Amino acid sequence: MKAAGAKSGSRARGELKRFFTRLAGASSSLLLLDYDGTLAPFQEDPALASPYAGVTDRLRAIRGAGRVRVVVITGRAMDSILPLLGAEPFPEIWASHGRERRLPGGEVEYISPSTRQLRGIEEARQLAASAGLPGWMEEKPFSLAYHVRPAPPSERQDVLSAVGRLWRGVAEQASLERLPFDCGLELRPLGWTKGDAMRALLQEAPPDAPAAYLGDDETDEDAFRAIEGRGLSVLVRKAWRPTAARAWLRPPAELLRFLDRWRQAAGSGRIPSAGAAGPRGR
Ligand SMILES: [Mg+2]
Structure with missing residues (x-):
């Protein structure tokens, strides 16, 4: 399938601005995040792949601002992601591409293979x-x-x-x-991808709730395609590659700025400006 391609420069900035404007006026929203390569840089030992400095605090602040369901969707197993997400309370986590789900209260649900x-x-x-x-x-x-x-x-x-x-x-x-x-x-x-996880999450949300998915990898392309037409897809990666995502952020600076804008929009209703670290073109 041909990738739609990340929008470049000013088009992506306009798309993000419209998104945050909607978010500021919304009564609920979905912030959906891949982990490795998106919230955390790769490490030779994946057990040491902590989030970029500032990510954990910002996610906590976003959740504290309310009106948002934050879900980390990762290919990792649950027991390998939990130690990297800092202290309780953890955000909601869908591990093993969504086959292991840890809800905010700590209960875990499974979708088992055959x-x-x-x-x-x-x-x-x-x-x-x-x-x-x-x-x-x-x-x-x-x-x-x-x-x-x-x-x-x-x-x-x-x-x-x-x-x-x-x-x-x-x-x-x-x-x-x-x-x-x-x-x-x-x-x-076969039978369960991040795209399936995305569809399940979107189905549970009010149809007008702003939703965004941030990811970096090939497995995230399913999710980018699944959110098309319903929410914002964002490639988070230092180097651009062909993708179905609509916008591209270079971590960590542009990722942190994106999270700051989310917190501001969700928390105060104020619409933040794009600032210096806006989205990049190809
Ligand atoms: Mg990844």
């Missing part, structure tokens, strides 16, 4: 574990992620290709899909 899919994932784990390839494997409740960041950059693509070939058969048999992410390959059950 037994056949879970067996396939276990078989794939054993295949990769015995292959002796460089990199490491992250075992999530409902998926596997093979990380090649520890390998020399010149070897990463070869390792990813080898893992992809290793998992091809089991993916076809067990209704799993192989999905590249930044420096890795994930094997996950």
